[in-house]
Amino acid sequence: MKKTFEAIVVGAGPAGAAAALKLARAGVDVALLERGAFAGEKNMFGGLLHRMPALEELFPDFWNRAPLQRHVMKKNLCFMTDEASFTAQYETEAFDREPFNGYTVFRPTYDAWLAEEARRASATYLTRCTVDDVITDSGKVAGVRLLRDGGELRAPVVIAADGVLSFVALKAGLRRPQFNADQMAVGVKALIDLPKAAIDDRFGLVRDQGASVEYVGCTGGVRGGGFLYTNYDSVSVGLVLHIGSLRDSGKTPYDLLNGFLAQPQMAKLLRGGRLLEYSAHVIPEGGYDMVPELAGDGVLITGDAAGFCYATGLNLEGINLAAHSGILAADTVVEARAQGDFSASSLGSYRRKLEQSFVLKDLKLYRRAPKMLHIDRLYEIYPAVLCDFMDRVYRIDGTPKEKLAKLLLNKARQRVTTRELLSDAFTAWRSV
Numbered sequence: 001m002k003k004t005f006e007a008i009v010v011g012a013g014p015a016g017a018a019a020a021l022k023l024a025r026a027g028v029d030v031a032l033l034e035r036g037a038f039a040g041e042k043n044m045f046g047g048l049l050h051r052m053p054a055l056e057e058l059f060p061d062f063w064n065r066a067p068l069q070r071h072v073m074k075k076n077l078c079f080m081t082d083e084a085s086f087t088a089q090y091e092t093e094a095f096d097r098e099p100f101n102g103y104t105v106f107r108p109t110y111d112a113w114l115a116e117e118a119r120r121a122s123a124t125y126l127t128r129c130t131v132d133d134v135i136t137d138s139g140k141v142a143g144v145r146l147l148r149d150g151g152e153l154r155a156p157v158v159i160a161a162d163g164v165l166s167f168v169a170l171k172a173g174l175r176r177p178q179f180n181a182d183q184m185a186v187g188v189k190a191l192i193d194l195p196k197a198a199i200d201d202r203f204g205l206v207r208d209q210g211a212s213v214e215y216v217g218c219t220g221g222v223r224g225g226g227f228l229y230t231n232y233d234s235v236s237v238g239l240v241l242h243i244g245s246l247r248d249s250g251k252t253p254y255d256l257l258n259g260f261l262a263q264p265q266m267a268k269l270l271r272g273g274r275l276l277e278y279s280a281h282v283i284p285e286g287g288y289d290m291v292p293e294l295a296g297d298g299v300l301i302t303g304d305a306a307g308f309c310y311a312t313g314l315n316l317e318g319i320n321l322a323a324h325s326g327i328l329a330a331d332t333v334v335e336a337r338a339q340g341d342f343s344a345s346s347l348g349s350y351r352r353k354l355e356q357s358f359v360l361k362d363l364k365l366y367r368r369a370p371k372m373l374h375i376d377r378l379y380e381i382y383p384a385v386l387c388d389f390m391d392r393v394y395r396i397d398g399t400p401k402e403k404l405a406k407l408l409l410n411k412a413r414q415r416v417t418t419r420e421l422l423s424d425a426f427t428a429w430r431s432v
């Protein structure tokens, strides 16, 4: 087997496959290494694929070629307690027209397709190929060592696209060995089989229309939230739980997930469904403050490996940031190759490209969003206040009413002090 390349990309997720595709299209002799039997074999997400203009540029017909499920045109935010829920829904015909605003996808098919496109563009795509270490020459990354037989592959530049626990970034000395538990979340998901007609009826959809729901108040007080995405004939439903808060609660992800699925309104939505599979994965949720050094001598970091993922409570974005950063890393390698210089200072233009793009701009803009997610009352108390309030608004039982603003304040004061309320409102305001 060939042992030397012009570039090596570790990990064939959305970041790595996009990087390898862009490099191959630019005529770079690139190897794309994936530890799974195929790309996406063990990858999971919620999952909504958002628009990715840089990837769409590589495929003008991206949305027709990629293996997609439903286009999402209904977005819901639901606050829930053990027995009640209050949902705000945004629905627009504009999201029902091309170019669609986002699709649900299955990672095993989507990731495998994108990696195959990189191979078709002439990348050397190797599966069951786990990178165990980086090779250095005079302090510069010069290739990777493989787990299976200790074999080595060499290249003057390596792109780390190996996901949130990036081994390559660690071995290249670009990230610390310990993660901060407050910056990491774990996602647990159940895939539930339901006939297309049942999904269409329950969510008010026709044709290939899809819906998404983000839930607050379904995590037993643990920091995090729930999600539901409609696929063609199944739904993906799960929880994202902050690891530090989960550890302190002593609760387990599967107990919390089972509780969420058993909540009466959830049980109604999912009735008759058959569980197809469970999966779990870690998510970097520290935002801008957890982004590590992005370039070293002979190495660049992309996607989740660089912490390019963020949640505002309304959206969870990761794949679009991964694909965009992969493409910018590839552009940087093409420029460095033209200059014959893969030093950290030459590869430093990668960060500048990211700073000019939505990737670092959005992460910077929402830098304080993780702080809002640390308001513990958001996860049990405020959803209960809202549901108490709605209960009183809609309950007509012959007792005198209160003015709505006063009613809301009274319902809040039954569960939080004025000081806590003001402090939470201030934190939330500053965060977003």
Ligand SMILES: Cc1cc2nc3c(=O)[nH]c(=O)nc-3n(C[C@H](O)[C@H](O)[C@H](O)COP(=O)(O)OP(=O)(O)OC[C@H]3O[C@@H](n4cnc5c(N)ncnc54)[C@H](O)[C@@H]3O)c2cc1C
Binding pocket: 010, 011, 012, 013, 014, 015, 016, 033, 034, 035, 036, 039, 040, 042, 043, 044, 045, 046, 047, 048, 049, 050, 129, 130, 131, 132, 161, 162, 163, 164, 167, 186, 187, 188, 189, 238, 239, 240, 280, 281, 282, 283, 302, 303, 304, 305, 308, 309, 316, 317, 318, 319, 320, 322
């Ligand atoms: C529960 C959950 C819900 C989410 N929902 C959404 C959503 O709705 N929308 C959204 O945009 N994002 C979502 N995300 C985030 C999104 O999944 C990630 O941001 C995205 O997958 C990052 O892509 P990546 O290519 O950087 O890393 P990954 O997708 O993790 O890919 C890394 C690849 O590297 C391979 N690899 C790892 N180590 C090695 C090694 N040593 N050698 C060789 N190969 C290796 C892995 O097998 C994998 O294929 C969600 C995440 C989770 C967990």
